[in-house]
Amino acid sequence: xxxxxxxxxVMLTGCGLTVQQKADSTAIAKATVASGQxxxxxxxxxxxxxxxxxVAYHKINPRAKCLDTGMGTCALPLDxxxxxxxxxxxxxLSDALAAYGQAIDSLINADHKEEIAEAADExxxxxxxxxxxxxxxxxSEDQLDAISGLVEVAGRWNLERQRQHAxxxxxxxxxxxxxxxxxxxxxxxxxxxxxxxxxxxxDGRADGAPSTGDSKQAGMLDVYCKTAYDLKRHAxxxxxxxxxxxxxxxxxxxxxxxxxxxxxxxxxxxxxxSNGSKLxxxxxxxxxxxxxxxxxxxxxxxxxxxxxxxLKSLSSSLKVLITKE
Amino acid sequence: xxxLTEQLQSFIYDLDALxxxxxxxxxxxxxxxxxxEFQFQQDAIEIHHATxxxxxxxxxxxxxxxxxxxxxxxxxxxxxAIEKIxxxxxxxxxxxx
Numbered sequence: 001x002x003x004x005x006x007x008x009x010v011m012l013t014g015c016g017l018t019v020q021q022k023a024d025s026t027a028i029a030k031a032t033v034a035s036g037q038x039x040x041x042x043x044x045x046x047x048x049x050x051x052x053x054x055v056a057y058h059k060i061n062p063r064a065k066c067l068d069t070g071m072g073t074c075a076l077p078l079d080x081x082x083x084x085x086x087x088x089x090x091x092x093l094s095d096a097l098a099a100y101g102q103a104i105d106s107l108i109n110a111d112h113k114e115e116i117a118e119a120a121d122e123x124x125x126x127x128x129x130x131x132x133x134x135x136x137x138x139x140s141e142d143q144l145d146a147i148s149g150l151v152e153v154a155g156r157w158n159l160e161r162q163r164q165h166a167x168x169x170x171x172x173x174x175x176x177x178x179x180x181x182x183x184x185x186x187x188x189x190x191x192x193x194x195x196x197x198x199x200x201x202x203d204g205r206a207d208g209a210p211s212t213g214d215s216k217q218a219g220m221l222d223v224y225c226k227t228a229y230d231l232k233r234h235a236x237x238x239x240x241x242x243x244x245x246x247x248x249x250x251x252x253x254x255x256x257x258x259x260x261x262x263x264x265x266x267x268x269x270x271x272x273x274s275n276g277s278k279l280x281x282x283x284x285x286x287x288x289x290x291x292x293x294x295x296x297x298x299x300x301x302x303x304x305x306x307x308x309x310x311l312k313s314l315s316s317s318l319k320v321l322i323t324k325e
Numbered sequence: 326x327x328x329l330t331e332q333l334q335s336f337i338y339d340l341d342a343l344x345x346x347x348x349x350x351x352x353x354x355x356x357x358x359x360x361x362e363f364q365f366q367q368d369a370i371e372i373h374h375a376t377x378x379x380x381x382x383x384x385x386x387x388x389x390x391x392x393x394x395x396x397x398x399x400x401x402x403x404x405x406a407i408e409k410i411x412x413x414x415x416x417x418x419x420x421x422x
Binding site: 077080081082083085086089090092093096097099100103104106107110159162163166169170173174176177180181184187188192193194195196201204205211215216217218219220222223226227230233237 | 328330331334335338339341342344345354361364365366367368369371372373374375376378379380382383385386387388389390392393394396397399400
């Protein structure tokens with residue numbers, strides 16, 4: 001029994017990823033995909049929402065005017081200066097991050113089981129056919145199955161070993177990508193300390209609101225929040241005004257709708273920031289994790305069990321092949 | 326110390342507090358609007374600067390993904406290698422035909 005255990009230990013050191021390594025690295029890959037998809041979906045929506053807020057603003061503000069584009073034309077600033085280039089670059093990166101995570105998932109989990117089994121069957125068929133045609137090649141059916149079994153196990157082991165090496169190889173690249181990408185996404189999905197999406201600033205500076213905080217440059221979510229706040233203030237001004245003229249009634253009705261739209265935008269912005277910060281901070285922390293997972297082996301009973309099955313299959317195959325008749 | 330856009334936002338809150346206390350002066354409102362517009366211009370500048378960093382990062386991610394794809398192809402080759410063994414045996418079989 002001790003020889004079997006020693007043999008198993010030797011084989012394990014040469015084997016591929018453990019069950020736990022596969023699970024942990026898959027979780028990291030899936031978190032990468034989720035972060036990329038979250039950013040891509042929400043960034044596109046943010047710009048659309050900014051435009052919706054601006055449309056509402058122009059409906060209630062008779063003094064709102066077009067701005068000089070610097071190219072001889074005058075246009076309504078519906079996107080608040082967020083160019084399509086700004087959005088395209090962000091969505092492209094987010095999509096690329098999701099695709100990268102998906103590729104890592106495929107690397108870890110694509111098992112090529114069918115290809116290996118097919119190849120082993122084909123080998124079996126070829127050897128059987130060769131044995132039929134030649135007296136020099138004398139192989140019984142059991143011996144053919146044994147060879148096929150050997151090829152299948154050896155092929156799988158080789159594949160898993162290569163998979164482990166591949167994961168170790170790509171881990172530094174993964175850390176570099178995450179360290180570069182997550183600060184950019186965090187910047188767009190977190191709020192400035194005095195953002196009007198924060199509860200204490202939604203209707204102006206509330207009593208007890210902070211007077212200072214950690215600084216950051218404005219991101220997409222900050223522009224969204226400030227656009228909402230601006231609209232809310234304009235809407236409130238109209239709602240508060242005392243004006244009995246009938247024409248004013250329509251404007252007041254639009255102002256109420258605008259106020260509700262703006263307030264909901266502030267609440268949504270805050271929720272988006274909370275969710276985004278959590279997801280992206282977790283991803284940022286995982287930068288070095290893939291490397292740690294790839295290099296840190298902890299064998300569980302599931303690994304020993306899987307190896308035991310393979311060894312049993314190998315042992316049976318060898319027995320058939322080396323038994324002298 | 327707060328950045329310019331954060332300082333402008335704080336100033337806007339100060340003006341809004343005056344307006345809420347009853348200063349319904351049109352000129353004060355006009356000032357508030359001009360500061361708000363200036364703030365949005367500054368925000369847009371900060372966003373454009375970040376866009377350049379996004380474009381650089383995209384190159385990094387694309388290269389990293391290419392190296393993962395290369396590893397996946399190598400794994401596929403391992404499966405194909407076994408197929409090659411069987412083709413080799415088929416070729417040997419043909420020698421006996």
